[in-house]
Amino acid sequence: MIPKDSSAKIAVLMINQRIMFFRRRDYQISLLVFTILGLILANLSLANLLGYEFCAILAVAVSFVAPYLTIRWMKEYPTTDFYSLFRTFFIHNWILQIPPVIVITLNALRVKNCNFSNGILFFLLLPTISCLHAVTAGLFFGAKFDRYNYTKYLCYIAASYTLLLKNIILDPPVFAYHATFGYFPGPIYDEKIPITKTLIWARISTVVLSLIFLYLANRSWSKLTTQKLNALKVGKGMWNSRPFFIALVCVLGAFYLFRGPLGIRPTRNYIEEKLGGKKETDHFVIFYQKGSIVEQEIEAIAADHEFRYKQLSEYLQTKPKRKIRSYIYTSARQKKQLMGAEHTAVEDPFGYGFHINYASFPHPILMHEMAHVFTIDWQPLLKVSPRLGLHEGIAVAAEWNEGRLTAHQWSQAMNEADVAPSISQIMGFGFWLHSGQKSYTLAGSFVRYLVDQYGIEKFKQVFRWGNFEDVYEQSLSSLESEWRFFLSSVKLSEFDKKIAQNRFQAPSIFQKTCVHEIADLSSQAWSAYNEADYLRAERLFQRINQHIPNHPKYLRGSMFSVYQQSKFKVAHRIAVQIIFHTKSTLALKVEAENLIGNMYWKQGKIEFALKYYQSVAKNMTSERLKREAIAKIDCLTNLENPIKLRSVLLDNIPDRLRMTFLHEIRYEMPDWPLPDYLIGRQLYLDDSIKKAIQYLSSAVSNTTLHPIFRREANRIMGQGAYQLKEFGFAREKFEQILLDGTLSDGKRLIIQDWINRCDWHQLSQKP
Numbered sequence: 001m002i003p004k005d006s007s008a009k010i011a012v013l014m015i016n017q018r019i020m021f022f023r024r025r026d027y028q029i030s031l032l033v034f035t036i037l038g039l040i041l042a043n044l045s046l047a048n049l050l051g052y053e054f055c056a057i058l059a060v061a062v063s064f065v066a067p068y069l070t071i072r073w074m075k076e077y078p079t080t081d082f083y084s085l086f087r088t089f090f091i092h093n094w095i096l097q098i099p100p101v102i103v104i105t106l107n108a109l110r111v112k113n114c115n116f117s118n119g120i121l122f123f124l125l126l127p128t129i130s131c132l133h134a135v136t137a138g139l140f141f142g143a144k145f146d147r148y149n150y151t152k153y154l155c156y157i158a159a160s161y162t163l164l165l166k167n168i169i170l171d172p173p174v175f176a177y178h179a180t181f182g183y184f185p186g187p188i189y190d191e192k193i194p195i196t197k198t199l200i201w202a203r204i205s206t207v208v209l210s211l212i213f214l215y216l217a218n219r220s221w222s223k224l225t226t227q228k229l230n231a232l233k234v235g236k237g238m239w240n241s242r243p244f245f246i247a248l249v250c251v252l253g254a255f256y257l258f259r260g261p262l263g264i265r266p267t268r269n270y271i272e273e274k275l276g277g278k279k280e281t282d283h284f285v286i287f288y289q290k291g292s293i294v295e296q297e298i299e300a301i302a303a304d305h306e307f308r309y310k311q312l313s314e315y316l317q318t319k320p321k322r323k324i325r326s327y328i329y330t331s332a333r334q335k336k337q338l339m340g341a342e343h344t345a346v347e348d349p350f351g352y353g354f355h356i357n358y359a360s361f362p363h364p365i366l367m368h369e370m371a372h373v374f375t376i377d378w379q380p381l382l383k384v385s386p387r388l389g390l391h392e393g394i395a396v397a398a399e400w401n402e403g404r405l406t407a408h409q410w411s412q413a414m415n416e417a418d419v420a421p422s423i424s425q426i427m428g429f430g431f432w433l434h435s436g437q438k439s440y441t442l443a444g445s446f447v448r449y450l451v452d453q454y455g456i457e458k459f460k461q462v463f464r465w466g467n468f469e470d471v472y473e474q475s476l477s478s479l480e481s482e483w484r485f486f487l488s489s490v491k492l493s494e495f496d497k498k499i500a501q502n503r504f505q506a507p508s509i510f511q512k513t514c515v516h517e518i519a520d521l522s523s524q525a526w527s528a529y530n531e532a533d534y535l536r537a538e539r540l541f542q543r544i545n546q547h548i549p550n551h552p553k554y555l556r557g558s559m560f561s562v563y564q565q566s567k568f569k570v571a572h573r574i575a576v577q578i579i580f581h582t583k584s585t586l587a588l589k590v591e592a593e594n595l596i597g598n599m600y601w602k603q604g605k606i607e608f609a610l611k612y613y614q615s616v617a618k619n620m621t622s623e624r625l626k627r628e629a630i631a632k633i634d635c636l637t638n639l640e641n642p643i644k645l646r647s648v649l650l651d652n653i654p655d656r657l658r659m660t661f662l663h664e665i666r667y668e669m670p671d672w673p674l675p676d677y678l679i680g681r682q683l684y685l686d687d688s689i690k691k692a693i694q695y696l697s698s699a700v701s702n703t704t705l706h707p708i709f710r711r712e713a714n715r716i717m718g719q720g721a722y723q724l725k726e727f728g729f730a731r732e733k734f735e736q737i738l739l740d741g742t743l744s745d746g747k748r749l750i751i752q753d754w755i756n757r758c759d760w761h762q763l764s765q766k767p
Contacts, residue, residue, distance in 0.1 A: 026069060026072060027069070027092065030065055030069060030096055031096060031099060033065070034061065034065075034096045034097065034099050034100050035099040035100065035103065037057075037058070037061055037100055038099055038100025038101070038102070038103030038104055039103055041054055041057060041058075041100065041103075041104060042103055042104055042107040042111075046515065048104070048107055048111045049104065049107065049108060049111050049112075049113040049119065049514075050101065050104050050105060050108070050113060050116060050119030050120070050122075050123065051113070051115075051118070051119045051122060051516060051517075052122050052126075052183075052185070052193045052516060054100075054104055054119070054122075055119070055122040055123050055125075055126040055127055055182070056126055056181050056182055056183065056184075058097055058100060058101075058123075058126070058127040059126040059127040059129075059130035059131075059180060059181050059182050060130075060180055060181045062093065062096065062097060062127055062130055062131045062134055063130050063131075063133070063134045063157070063179070063180035063181070064134075064157075064180075065093075065096065065134075066089075066093040066096070066131055066134035066135050066138060067134050067135070067137055067138030067141065067150060067153045068138070068150050069089075069092075069093060069138075070089050070093065070134070070135050070138030070139055070142060071138050071142035071149045071150050071153070073089060074089070074138075074139065074142045074143070075142070082217070082218045082221045083218075085139070085221075086135065086136070086139060086214060089135050089138075089139070090131065090132060090135045093131050093134065093135050094128065094131050097123075097127050097128075097131065101123065112514060112547065113514070114514035114517040114518065114547040115514070115517045118195065118517070121195055122195065125182065125195065125199065125200070125203050126181070126182035126183065126203075127182075129182070129203045129206050129207060129210075130179065130180055130181070130182060130206075132206075132207065132210045133179045133180070133206050133209065133210045133213070134180075136210040136211070136214045136217065137153060137156070137210075137213050138150075138153065139213065139214065139217035139221070140213045140214075140216050140217035140220065141153040141156070142217075143217045143218075143220035143221040144216070144217070144220045157180065160178065160180075161178070164176055164178055167265060169350050170268075170350050170351070171265075171266070171267050171268050171351075172266075172268055172271055172327065172338075172339040172346075172348055172351060172355060173265065173266055173338070173339045173340045174186040174187060174339060174340040174341055174346055175339075175340030177198075177199070177202035177205075177264050177265070179206045179209060179210075182199075182202075182203065182206075183199050183202065185340070186340035186341050186342075186344075187340075187341045187344040187346065188432055189343070189344045189436060190336075190341060190342045190343055190344050191515050191516060191518075191519035192342065192516060192519045192520045192523060193516045194516075194520055196263075197263075198262060198263035198264060198337075201255070201262045201263075201264060202262075202264050204255075205252065205255040205264070208248055208251050208252050208255070209252060211248050212245070212248050212249065212252065215244070215245045215248065260274075263337055263338075266338055266339065268351060271287075271327070271338050271339060272287050274338060275287045275288055275289050275290070275327070275329075275338075276289060276290035277289060277290040277292075277294070277295050277298070279298050279301075279302055280323075281302050281305065281306055282306065283305070283306060283309050283320070283323055283324060284302070284305045284306070284309070284323055284324050284325075284326050285323050285324070285325050285326070286298070286301065286302060286305065286326045286328060287325070287326065287327045287328070288301075288327075288328045288330075289329070289330045289334070292330040293330065293358060294328050294330055294358050297361065300361050300723075301328065301361070301363070303761070304361060304362050304363060304366060305324075305326060305366065305370070307757055307760050307761075308366055308367045308370050309324075309370070310760060311398075311756070312367065312370060312371055312374050312398055313374070315398050315456075316371070316374050316375070316394075316398060316456060317456050317457075318377070318378075318460075319374075320352070320373060320374060320376070320377070321377055322352060323352075324352060324353055324354075324370065324373050325348065325351055325352055325353025325354075326354060326356075326370075327339075327348075327353060327354070327355040327356070328356055328357075328358055329355065329356070329357050329358065330358055331357065331358070332357050335355065335357055339355055341355065343357070345357070345365050345368070345369045346369075347369055347372040347373065347384075349372070349373075349376050349384055350383060352373060352376065353373060354369035354370065354372065354373060355369075356369055362757075367398065367399045367401075368395045368396065368398075368399045369395070371394060371395040371398040371399060372384075372391070372395055374398075375391070375394055375395075375463060378460050378463045378464060379463065379464050385463045385464070385465075385466065386465060386466055387427045387428065387463075387465075387466035388426075388427065388428055388429070388431040388432075389423065389426045389427040389428075389431055389439070389443040389446070389447075390427070390443070390447060390459075390462065390463050390466060391463075392431065392439070392440055392443050392444075393440075393443030393444050393446060393448075394447050394451075394459070394463065395444075396441070396443060396444025396445075396447070396448075397444050397445075397447040397448035397451060399444075400444075400448065400749065401746070401749060401750060401753070402441060402444070403746050404496075404499065404620075404744045404746045404747060405492075405496060405499075405500070405744060405745060405746045406745050406746055406749065407441050407444040407445040407448060408445050408448070408449075408487060408490050409490055409491075409492060409496065409745060409746070410441045410445070410500055410503070410504075411441055411442050411445040411446075411487055411490075412487040412488070412490040412492060413492055413496060413497050413499075413500030413501075413504075414438065414441070414442065414500060414504055415484060415487060415488075416492070416497060417497065417500065417501050417504070419438070419501075419504055420438070420442060421434050421438065421439075421442070422480065423442065423443075423446050423476065423479075423480040423483070424476055424477065424480070426438075426439045426442060426443055427466065427476070431443070435504065437503060437504055438504050441504075445483070445487070446479075446480070446483050447459070449482075449483045449486055450462075450472075450479070450483075453482075453486075454472060458471055458472065495620055498586060499586060499620070499621055502585035502586050502587065502621075503585075514547050514548070517547065518544055518547060518548065518554075521540055521543055521544050521547075522544060522554070522557070524540050525537050525540035525541050525544065525557055525561075526557065528540060529557065529560065529561060529564075532564075534561045534562075534564040534565050535561075535565065537557065537561040538558060538561035538562055538565070541554055541555075541557040541558040541561055542558065544557075545558065550577060550581065551583065552577075552578045552581045552583055552584040552585075552588050553588070555574050555577055555578050555581075556578060556588055556591065556592075558574055559571055559574040559575055559578065559592065559595060560595070562574065563595055563598075563599070568599045568602070568603070571595065571599060572596060572599055574592075575592035575593075575595050575596050576592075576596075578591075578592040579592045579593065585621075586619065586621045587621045587622055590616055590619045590621055590622055590625055591622075591625065593612045593615050593616050594612070594613070594616045594625050594628065594629060596612050597609045597610075597611075597612035597613045597616065597629070597632065598650050600612065601632070601636070601646060601650065602646070602650065606636055609632070609636065610633060610636055610637075613629040613633050613636075614629075614633065616628075616629035617629040617630050617633060623708070623712075626708060627708050627712060628649070630706055630708055630709070631649060631674060631678070631709075632649055634674050634706070635674070638669070638672060638674075639665075639669075644661040644664065644665055645661070645665060647661060648661050648662060648678065655682065655686065658682065659679065659682060662675050662678055662679045662682070663675075663679070666679065671702075671704075672704075673698075673699040673702035673704060673705040673709075674699075674705075674709070676695045676696070676698045676699035676702070677695075677696065677699040677705065677709050677712075677713055679695045680692045680693070680694070680695030680696035680698075680699060680713065680716070681696070681712075681713075681716060683695060684696075684716050684720055689720040689721075689723055689724055690724070692716065692717075692720055693717050693720055693721065696713040696716060696717050697717070699713055700713050700714065700717075707740070707742075711737055711740055711743075714733045714734070714736050714737050715733070715734075715737060715751075717729075717730075717733045718730045718731075718732075718733035718734045718737070718754060719754070721733065722754070722757070722758060722761075725761070727758040727759075727761045727762045728758075728762070730754070730758050731755055731758040731759070734751050734754045734755045734758070735755065737751050738751055738752070738755075
């Protein structure tokens with residue numbers, strides 16, 4: 001130890017020591033390691049730009065390297081001034097992060113970074129604060145213990161990770177905040193990762209924890225120094241005062257007590273209390289927000305749960321051992337705040353339940369998420385299959401509702417287009433490397449084949465650990481060959497193949513440009529559009545276009561925004577861009593053609609409008625747009641002055657005025673069925689179901705009604721009668737739809753599901 005009267009020498013030595021840091025072998029190696037880390041991240045998707053992923057990984061790295069270096073250095077540093085020690089160590093550990101930041105900044109020359117300023121904020125919030133925590137914790141463990149200092153630090157980190165993992169497993173939230181990595185946002189399919197108030201509060205709590213470590217380290221350090229006077233001099237400052245330490249502990253305790261309201265770590269009890277509503281049935285405990293639309297529809301929602309329970313118990317030949325917890329959130333935003341998944345539905349295996357957003361009846365993904373709960377007992381240890389393809393595949397297979405086509409048909413279409421990954425590629429992490437539509441569809445088709453061919457009991461066995469050879473006595477590749485041979489017999493039309501090509505061309509999250517920034521801007525733009533703030537929506541879509549020039553998916557938003565502002569020339573130009581863009585899907589092209597038709601009609605160019613409507617009417621990608629186009633063609637060919645119906649079909653007019661126009665047209669042309677159909681449809685949307693059925697029945701009784709309107713009228717009457725609990729009449733209407741020979745296999749399954757629902761209700765009503 002340097003003598004007390006040698007303060008000048010100490011100052012000189014401190015300066016030399018700071019210079020010597022860069023000559024130390026351990027520091028040079030650390031700089032090299034962080035530089036190599038930057039080079040590696042520059043070549044990894046999502047982490048190859050200055051953004052959340054890069055900063056989170058950097059935060060983890062510095063959380064393990066900085067304490068190690070700090071503990072080594074503090075034994076050699078020539079000073080008893082503890083805060084000088086802290087400042088020096090923090091600065092030099094923070095500098096370790098500069099080389100990878102430089103690398104990733106230069107990487108922007110080849111990988112587009114859409115929001116560099118946001119990346120800087122993430123850098124300050126994640127790795128910088130993690131570095132502060134790592135250095136202060138390192139100082140504490142280095143000063144407090146004589147041996148195995150770094151090992152004890154690792155034990156502290158392991159204990160904190162264990163506690164965090166326990167909370168993630170046992171409580172609903174799928175996000176996490178931690179002093180090392182900063183923030184884990186939750187499901188990969190939620191692409192928005194903004195900087196939120198909760199993240200800021202969480203990082204403030206890490207700063208408070210770091211100050212506590214700093215205080216404790218200083219107290220321990222002062223006991224180790226031989227020059228007590230200097231230590232006591234430091235001890236007189238606010239940073240080393242006992243009241244300040246007590247205040248820090250109280251603040252940290254407050255963060256823990258209010259972790260739910262702050263959104264840092266909501267518990268299951270907090271979420272259930274926050275929602276407030278609870279409905280218990282024979283097989284479910286349903287939680288929902290009191291006073292919300294969910295509460296208004298809770299009886300229908302509860303019945304929907306029980307119907308799906310019956311279907312799943314029959315297909316999976318199993319029943320859950322206890323009541324299922326169903327959490328239904330009023331909005332995606334509420335779900336994001338309370339449990340971390342915004343638009344992604346999430347199972348809750350250790351909570352024996354699932355979490356979904358409210359959606360119109362019948363819920364589109366209720367059965368899928370419920371299927372996951374049915375399989376919990378198949379894997380008693382993990383509660384989920386270690387083979388992700390099997391885990392998600394059985395839910396798709398049990399639900400068996402993939403829209404226009406079946407999962408088998410979609411899968412065969414992918415095979416014929418040569419865009420289907422192998423089953424082995426989507427069994428594990430590769431499931432996420434491909435687009436969700438590909439992975440879920442292929443896994444569902446493959447699992448459905450296994451269950452149909454070999455039975456559900458064998459599948460339950462393979463679900464546990466994915467040991468195909470032990471269960472099926474053949475390899476996964478052999479089973480895949482069988483499945484592909486089976487698919488080769490699945491019939492597809494040429495149009496089905498075209499639709500499939502468009503459906504499966506979307507990239508995975510790892511292949512998208514500026515995925516988080518674009519997702520955030522897109523969300524803001526569509527929110528503005530839905531609030532009729534079309535100018536703001538236009539500007540936001542223009543910002544997206546600056547990042548991803550002329551992408552048809554986002555040109556679509558620009559097209560609608562300028563159209564709503566009556567900027568028809570601009571809207572027409574964008575629509576033409578979409579139609580002729582090589583990346584446009586059939587659905588996007590049809591939407592653009594429909595909008596061009598609308599603009600021509602509004603401008604009085606009827607012949608041009610008819611041309612585009614006729615093109616839209618030939619499409620099979622969107623039945624809604626096809627119905628609209630046929631209705632417009634019907635108007636333009638049957639009416640001499642179609643101004644009133646133009647307002648009904650094209651303009652955002654009040655519902656009362658819309659109904660007035662329709663009744664006037666109905667009075668003028670009593671033999672024309674379209675007004676009756678449109679009036680009935682509007683009444684159904686206004687919840688006047690009985691009146692809606694009267695007008696729709698009148699429309700259907702007219703033999704001149706177009707088949708596409710007849711099918712839709714029967715669907716509306718069937719669903720309306722179901723809501724009125726007239727299940728026999730509802731079944732009759734759905735059966736009439738099945739008589740339509742043009743109905744696709746997927747649509748046929750959907751209608752059959754309604755018939756099964758009606759039968760279930762009728763049977764349950766019998767004494």
